Amino acid sequence: MSDVVLKVKSLKVYYSTLHGNVKAVDDVDFEIVRKEVLGIAGESGCGKSTLGNALILLKPPMRYHGGEAIMDEKNLMTLPKKEMRKVRYRKISIIPQYAMDALNPTKKIREIMQDLLKEHGENLEKKLDIVDERLQIVNLPKAVLNMYPVELSGGMKQRVVMVISTLLNPDLLIADEITSALDVSSQKAVVQMLHRMKEERIVGSIAFVTHDLAVLYQIAQRIMIMYAGKVAEISPTEKIVNQPLHPYTKMLMASLPKMGVRYNEIKLKGISGYPPNLLNIGPGCRFMGRCPFAFELCTKDPPLFDIDGRKVACWIYRSEGDEI
Amino acid sequence: MSLIEVKNLTKEFPLGFLGRIKLKAVDNVSFELDESKLISVIGESGSGKTTIGKLILRLLKPTGGQIIFNGKDIKSFKPKDYYRNVQGIFQDPYSSFNPVYKIDRIFELVFDEFMPQLHRNQRQKEIEEILISVGMNPSQILGKYPHQLSGGQLQRILIARTLLLKPKVLIADEIISMLDASTRVDILGFLGELKQKGMSVIFITHDLSFGYYISDETIILYKGSIMEMGDTIKVFHNPMHPYTRMLLESVPSIEKKWDLEKFFVPEIVHKEISGCKFYERCSEATDECKRQVPQLVEIEENHRVACIKSDVSVRTEWKNFESSRKSDSVG
Numbered sequence: 001m002s003d004v005v006l007k008v009k010s011l012k013v014y015y016s017t018l019h020g021n022v023k024a025v026d027d028v029d030f031e032i033v034r035k036e037v038l039g040i041a042g043e044s045g046c047g048k049s050t051l052g053n054a055l056i057l058l059k060p061p062m063r064y065h066g067g068e069a070i071m072d073e074k075n076l077m078t079l080p081k082k083e084m085r086k087v088r089y090r091k092i093s094i095i096p097q098y099a100m101d102a103l104n105p106t107k108k109i110r111e112i113m114q115d116l117l118k119e120h121g122e123n124l125e126k127k128l129d130i131v132d133e134r135l136q137i138v139n140l141p142k143a144v145l146n147m148y149p150v151e152l153s154g155g156m157k158q159r160v161v162m163v164i165s166t167l168l169n170p171d172l173l174i175a176d177e178i179t180s181a182l183d184v185s186s187q188k189a190v191v192q193m194l195h196r197m198k199e200e201r202i203v204g205s206i207a208f209v210t211h212d213l214a215v216l217y218q219i220a221q222r223i224m225i226m227y228a229g230k231v232a233e234i235s236p237t238e239k240i241v242n243q244p245l246h247p248y249t250k251m252l253m254a255s256l257p258k259m260g261v262r263y264n265e266i267k268l269k270g271i272s273g274y275p276p277n278l279l280n281i282g283p284g285c286r287f288m289g290r291c292p293f294a295f296e297l298c299t300k301d302p303p304l305f306d307i308d309g310r311k312v313a314c315w316i317y318r319s320e321g322d323e324i
Numbered sequence: 325m326s327l328i329e330v331k332n333l334t335k336e337f338p339l340g341f342l343g344r345i346k347l348k349a350v351d352n353v354s355f356e357l358d359e360s361k362l363i364s365v366i367g368e369s370g371s372g373k374t375t376i377g378k379l380i381l382r383l384l385k386p387t388g389g390q391i392i393f394n395g396k397d398i399k400s401f402k403p404k405d406y407y408r409n410v411q412g413i414f415q416d417p418y419s420s421f422n423p424v425y426k427i428d429r430i431f432e433l434v435f436d437e438f439m440p441q442l443h444r445n446q447r448q449k450e451i452e453e454i455l456i457s458v459g460m461n462p463s464q465i466l467g468k469y470p471h472q473l474s475g476g477q478l479q480r481i482l483i484a485r486t487l488l489l490k491p492k493v494l495i496a497d498e499i500i501s502m503l504d505a506s507t508r509v510d511i512l513g514f515l516g517e518l519k520q521k522g523m524s525v526i527f528i529t530h531d532l533s534f535g536y537y538i539s540d541e542t543i544i545l546y547k548g549s550i551m552e553m554g555d556t557i558k559v560f561h562n563p564m565h566p567y568t569r570m571l572l573e574s575v576p577s578i579e580k581k582w583d584l585e586k587f588f589v590p591e592i593v594h595k596e597i598s599g600c601k602f603y604e605r606c607s608e609a610t611d612e613c614k615r616q617v618p619q620l621v622e623i624e625e626n627h628r629v630a631c632i633k634s635d636v637s638v639r640t641e642w643k644n645f646e647s648s649r650k651s652d653s654v655g
Binding site: 187215219253264267270 | 368369459474475476506507508509512513516530531533536537538540556557560571574576578579581582584585586
């Protein structure tokens, strides 16, 4: 059996609007291997959430414009609806960004779980032991099963969603900005819970989507940095933090606060300028306008270069023989 | 004399049937803000940090206690006089704008309210100067509507708008939490610059790392009470309260990894307890903590802690750290 759980190749997912296509995910390539946590990071509007959501459900105005996302030799993007329903939750699942609003308010938690299991030909009554175990992992009492979503706090709802999303032991779990709305102490708890779910083989691999690199550093083995709908860099976490390749990654890391660094002594610098409008992107590297290293070649779109097993989309890293 | 003095400030919100239960959002909080200082108020959601900001901005009336500005109770100021000196910026830049007004109008409103006599050309000049001072190109901003600008740009415009008034105090409530990492430090940089120009800033945040980066002094709040306060370096490098230590341990940082195996799930329970408010979550609590309400005690110069166990002597790590800092600054 191959070690690659998900292989995404030249995937294009656009939003169709009155003004044209918003190229939110434009020609993206990456892989997720078994038992791995891949961090997907970037600024707002870089397409990281679109990427995660598109793998689960292509909901208009989101449209598939080419490429593939292969899981178990099937392209998720072109799978008929009926087949996708079987794959969803069992093979690939998601904890959505607004997990607090993801639960049907008219149903008890038990009924929501029952519906999901029925869809996949299983029965909640037979799975109660497992459900109980899972609730313990996220530190919720068994009593929540008989509660309505309104009876739970925001944090509790999110943890209920974590249990529901992983009920069928998905091979790949997409965690979309699940720590963003939380306090530092709860952020740590949620990351610990995910880690435990992975250790106990409840979930196979995790794609952890967030803008917070410091959180990713805690849990991810590799990090993919996205910029304006494209992959900027994919590297092991330690490398992203200590030896970033792409100028964008370098500048992002430099803008993070560190212990011992205080404004009165050292001034950190952000990245000036703004990402391009995804509706109307000119040719060339998308980071060109904000990049201090930009040169003539950057007016052409850079491919993903392979540097010691790391991937980086920047012309600086071209080698002699490369075709331009 | 300090610019703002908060004295035994308390705010209760009615809860439950006919408001019979009272929730103490702010509980006997006192602190001072000096001129040209940046103080960060740090706490989890529900700690009362935003309420303190709103009380100082007179958006809420305190249940008890006093806020003194320039030696006088803030209640005694006329609103216009007060807001010329004390201004606020809030978390969500998108909802702070009226979507049907162009950005120019946002600035015009400030002039109409506070400086109606100012001539049109003079106004235009001031607006442009202030936009440049927050790192923006006026020609790209003026004439646009809020939806045409990004969150970082809008937040800068809000800062620029407050600057038109040259207030003495700025309350910045979670102003960076909705912005991207790449713009956060720049926005904080403006706060730092303003401070150096003589403005005082109350920086309300749940993000300890940014609080550490920018502030001179730090207040750690938990359920409306101050747990620890004082010089930022002292609070962060020599945290004496178990709560501060827990927060610092859970700050995600690219410099240290969490222990993912050691499991601890915080749960905030709104229950009146007679002793220390942090008792239920504290790993070092004793029975004594259940009975006794800890008072803020000064354990070293400009460093106060509300924990009955904090009288233990200053830790050696900290002594080493401090002496190395001193020798650094001498060298």
